Amino acid sequence: xxxxxxxxxxxxxxxxxxxxxxxxxxxxxxxxxxxxxxxxxxxxxxxxxxxxxxxxxxxxxxxxxxxxxxxxxxxxxxxxxxxxxxxxxxxxxxxxxxxxxxxxxxxxxxxxxxxxxxxxxxxxxxxxxxxxxxxxxxxxxxxxxxxxxxxxxxxxxxxxxxxxxxxxxxxxxxxxxxxxxxxxxxxxxxxxxxxxxxxxxxxxxxxxxxxxxxxxxxxxxxxxxxxxxxxxxxxxxxxxxxxxxxxxxxxxxxxxxxxxxxxxxxxxxxxxxxxxxxxxxxxxxxxxxxxxxxxxxxxxxxxxxxxxxxxxxxxxxxxxxxxxxxxxxxxxxxxxxxxxxxxxxxxxxxxxxxxxxxxxxxxxxxxxxxxxxxxxxxxxxxxxxxxxxxxxxxxxxxxxxxxxxxxxxxxxxxxxxxxxxxx
Numbered sequence: 001x002x003x004x005x006x007x008x009x010x011x012x013x014x015x016x017x018x019x020x021x022x023x024x025x026x027x028x029x030x031x032x033x034x035x036x037x038x039x040x041x042x043x044x045x046x047x048x049x050x051x052x053x054x055x056x057x058x059x060x061x062x063x064x065x066x067x068x069x070x071x072x073x074x075x076x077x078x079x080x081x082x083x084x085x086x087x088x089x090x091x092x093x094x095x096x097x098x099x100x101x102x103x104x105x106x107x108x109x110x111x112x113x114x115x116x117x118x119x120x121x122x123x124x125x126x127x128x129x130x131x132x133x134x135x136x137x138x139x140x141x142x143x144x145x146x147x148x149x150x151x152x153x154x155x156x157x158x159x160x161x162x163x164x165x166x167x168x169x170x171x172x173x174x175x176x177x178x179x180x181x182x183x184x185x186x187x188x189x190x191x192x193x194x195x196x197x198x199x200x201x202x203x204x205x206x207x208x209x210x211x212x213x214x215x216x217x218x219x220x221x222x223x224x225x226x227x228x229x230x231x232x233x234x235x236x237x238x239x240x241x242x243x244x245x246x247x248x249x250x251x252x253x254x255x256x257x258x259x260x261x262x263x264x265x266x267x268x269x270x271x272x273x274x275x276x277x278x279x280x281x282x283x284x285x286x287x288x289x290x291x292x293x294x295x296x297x298x299x300x301x302x303x304x305x306x307x308x309x310x311x312x313x314x315x316x317x318x319x320x321x322x323x324x325x326x327x328x329x330x331x332x333x334x335x336x337x338x339x340x341x342x343x344x345x346x347x348x349x350x351x352x353x354x355x356x357x358x359x360x361x362x363x364x365x366x367x368x369x370x371x372x373x374x375x376x377x378x379x380x381x382x383x384x385x386x387x388x389x390x391x392x393x394x395x396x397x398x399x400x401x402x403x404x405x406x407x408x409x410x411x412x413x414x415x416x417x418x419x420x421x422x423x
Contacts, residue, residue, distance in 0.1 A: 042353055043091060043350065043353045043354070043355055044353060044354045044355065044356055044359060045355045045356065046121070046355070046356035046357055046358075047118065047119070047120065047121060047145070047356075047357065048119060048120040048121030048122070048145075049093070049121055049355045049356075050093070051092075051093070052093055052094060053093055053094050053095075053096050054089075054090060054091070054093045054094070054095050054096065054121055054346065054355070055096045055098060055119060055120045055121060056095065056096070056097055056098070056120055056121060056122060056123065056124045056342070057097075057098055057100070057113075057116040057117070057119075057120040057122070057123040057124070057125075058074055058077065058097050058098065058099040058100065058123065058124060058125045059100055059102055059109060059112050059113060059116070059123060059125065059126045059127065059128075059131075060073065060074050060099060060100070060101060060102070060125055060127050060150075061101065061102060061103060061104045061127045061128070062074065062101040062103070063101055063103040064102070064103040064104030064105065065104050066104060066127060068280065068282070068329070068331070069127070069150070069329075069331045070101070070127055070331075071326070071331070072326075072328075072329050072330075072331030072332045072334075072335060073125055073127070073150055073331045073332075073334055073335030073338075074099060074125065074335065075319070075322070075323055075326065075332070075335070076315075076319065076331070076332045076333075076334075076335030076336040076339065077097060077124055077125060077335045077336070077338065077339040078097060079318060079319060079322050079323075079336070080095075080335075080336055080339035080340060080343065081095040081096070081097050081339070082322075083318070084343060090343060090346045090347055090350060091346065091347070091349075091350035091355060095343075097124070098116060098119070098120060100112040100115070100116060102127075102128070102131070104127070104128060106130070106131065106134070109128055109131035109134075110131065110134055110135060113126075113131075113135045113138075117138075117143050117145060120145065121145060121146070121355070121357060121360065122145040122146035122147060122148075122161075122342070122357065122360060123145065123146070123147045123148065124148055124338055124339055124342045125148065125149075125150055125335065125338060126147050126148070126149045126150065126151075127149070127150045127151070128149075128150075128151065129149060129151035129153045129155070129156060129200055129201070130200065132147065132149045132151060132156060132162060133155065133156065133200075136156075136159060136162060139159065139161050139162060140159050140160070140161060140162075143161075143357075144160075144161055144357045144358065144361065145161060145357050146161055146163065146342070146345070146357065146360050146361055146364065147161055147162045147163070148163055148165060148338045148341065148342060149162060149164065150334060150335075150338070151164070152164055152166060152167070152168050152169050152172070152276070152301070152386075153168060153169060153200045153201060153204045154168040154169070154170050154204050154207075154386075154421050155200055155204065157383070157384055157385065157386065157421060158383060158384050159383060160361055160383045161357075161361060163364065163380060163383065163387070164386050164387065165301070165334075165337060165338055165341060165378060165387050165388075166301025166302065166337075166376070166378075166386060166387060166388050167301050167386050167388055167389050167390065167391055167416075168204065168386045168421055169201060169204040169205040169208065169250065169275055170204050170205060170207045170208030170211070170419070170421065171208060171386060171389050171391070171416050171419065171421060172205070172208070172275055172276065172299045172300075172301065172391050173205045173206075173208035173209050173212065173248060173250065173275065173299070174208045174209075174211060174212040174413060174415050174416040174419055175299060175389075175390075175391035175393075175411065175412065175413050175416050176248055176273045176275070176297075176299040176391065176393070177192070177208075177209060177212035177213065177216065177218070177248065177415075178212065178216075178411075178413035178414075178415060178416070179273060179297065179299070179393050179408060180192065180246040180248075180271055180273060181216050181218075183408065184246060184271040185245070185271075186216075186218065186245050186246045186271070187245075188216060188217035188218070189217060189218075190218055190219070190244075190245040190246070191218065191219045191220075191221050191242055191243060191244045191245060192209075192213070192218055192219070192220060192221070192244050192245060192246040192247065192248065193220075193221045193222075193223060193235075193239035193242065193244040193246070193247040193248070194206060194209045194220050194221070194222055194223065194247070194248045194250065195223045195225060195232065195235050195239075195247065195248070195249045195250070195251055195255065195259060196209075196222070196223070196224060196225070196248075196249075196250035196251060197224075197225060197226070197227055197250060197251050197252070197255075198224050198225070198226055201250065201275075201277065202224070202225075202250045202251065205248070205250035205275055206220075206222070206250065208419070209248055209250075211415065211419055212413075212415050215414075215415040215418075216415070221238075221239060221242045221244055223235040223238060223239065225251060225255065227251075227252065229255065230254050230255065230258060231258055232255055232258040232259035232262055233258075233262050235259060236259060236262040236263050236266060236268060237266075239268070240263075240266060240268045244270060245270055246270050246271045246272070246273075247259070247263075247270060247271075247272045247273070248272075248273055248274070248275075249272060249273070249274040249275070249278045250274070250275045250277075250278065251274070251277075251278055252277060252278060253277075253278060253279055253280040253282075253283055255278070256272075256274045256278040256279060256283075256292075256296070257283045257286060257288040257292065258288070259272065260272055260288055260291045260292050260295065260296045261287060261288035261291050261292075263291070263295070264290075264291035264294070264295065269295070270295075271295065271297065272295060272296050272297070273296070273297040273298065273299060273393075274296070274297070274298050274299070275298075275299055276298060276299060276300045276301060276330070278298065279292075279296075279298045279394075279396065279404070280329065281327070281328075281329050281396075281402055281403025281404070282327075283396070284396055284398040284403050285398075289396075289398065292396045293395070293396050293397060293398065296395070296396055297393055297394065297395055297407065298393070298394040298395070298396070298404065299391050299392075299393060299394075300330065300391065300392045300393075300394050300404075301376060301388060301390070301391065301392070302330070302333050302334075302337065302372060302374035302375055302376055302392060302410075303333075303374045303375035303376075303392050303394075303406055303409075303410070304330055304333065304374075304392075304394055304400070304401075304402050304403075304404035304405070304406065305328045305329060305330055305332050305333050305401060305402035305404075306328070306400045306401030306402040306403075306404060306405065307374055307375065307406065309373055309374065309375070310373070311372075311373025311374065312373065312374060315332065315333070315336055315373075316328060316401060319332055328401055328402045329402055329403070330402065330404065332402075333374055337372045337374065340372070341364075341367075341370060341372075341378065341380075344367060344370060345360055345363045345364040345367065345380075346360065346363070348363035348364075348366055348367070349362075349363035364380050365380060365381055365383075366381070367379070367380045367381070368380070368381050370387075375390075375392050375406075375409060375410045376388050376390045376392070376410045377390070384421075385421060386421060389412045389416050389417065390410040390411060390412050391410065391411065391412070391416075392406060392408065392409060392410050392411075393406070393407050393408035394406060394407065395407045
């Protein structure tokens with residue numbers, strides 16, 4: 001999933017300009033406001049919290065390039081809120097989600113944050129790492145509301161308020177290369193190809209690939225591409241000529257499908273593995289479907305929606321009941337996990353009788369072994385680190401619920417253990 005976010009210099013400049021404008025429009029209000037106050041039961045409250053409600057923001061993409069992801073993530077979080085409220089809520093209060101669709105548009109994303117931030121306790125979803133990065137100064141400065149992004153770039157680490165769930169792209173790529181060397185025959189002295197998006201996502205993954213290659217005695221053959229490059233014929237030809245023995249793809253589902261399909265057509269029979277953002281189950285219904293099931297793997301921060309765990313089975317059943325006409329994918333897992341982590345922090349903040357933004361942030365720092373129910377555990381005690389270094393290796397399978405099955409359970413490679421994230 002994730003996120004699949006690439007920021008160019010032009011986009012960064014646009015976001016910076018938008019940020020300056022929106023910050024100017026709201027800075028005086030935020031500077032003077034101080035509305036933390038005691039509430040019923042002696043619980044301290046602040047923005048987004050009343051005696052009856054806890055308001056959370058959702059900044060998603062329901063109409064842009066990641067519409068299918070945004071829909072799955074959002075509906076899973078709405079399901080979490082509905083079930084939680086039916087069980088009595090949290091701290092005697094009902095969870096209320098306010099959803100804004102930014103359509104993966106920079107202006108809408110930044111203005112959506114500006115609109116909602118004064119009204120909510122925090123954001124249980126924010127799709128788009130460049131958009132999160134654009135408002136990061138405000139989040140860390142005047143706002144300090146907890147934000148859980150649907151993005152896994154190491155550049156988002158270090159903030160006490162922006163907390164990445166799962167392994168970052170660099171760690172995930174290190175574990176992916178470990179899979180190639182331990183289980184797919186790639187050995188010291190070999191070359192492996194790396195097809196990656198320009199920008200934050202791809203370059204963070206490349207940092208991990210270089211580290212893993214150095215540790216394993218491999219040579220990386222780079223192929224940088226743009227998100228608009230959908231035909232991977234040239235990249236396949238270049239890597240075949242270079243004699244690579246494996247390939248990592250840090251791009252989108254379209255690029256992965258093209259690369260795998262072309263590789264099969266030209267007889268390049270090497271193992272190919274993509275980051276969690278480089279697959280969508282809808283691809284199994286395309287011409288690339290057979291090749292994807294035969295020779296493609298996906299590195300993921302969690303087990304897939306079709307996992308056999310009790311939590312997985314329950315989520316599948318509940319989601320199907322709530323949204324019978326919608327397909328299942330790993331966006332459902334990501335959305336549910338983010339909401340449940342946020343909920344766990346809220347429960348701990350309630351015990352401490354502090355439902356302010358500061359109180360919620362402190363509560364999250366006390367969670368050191370959260371079981372997501374999808375194969376990994378999470379530690380939120382260090383804002384400079386991802387919540388997990390574990391990676392699950394998946395394989396496309398059209399017979400499996402959600403189109404993916406587990407081929408290697410959650411594992412941290414030795415290289416990933418020694419790696420300094422963002423270093």
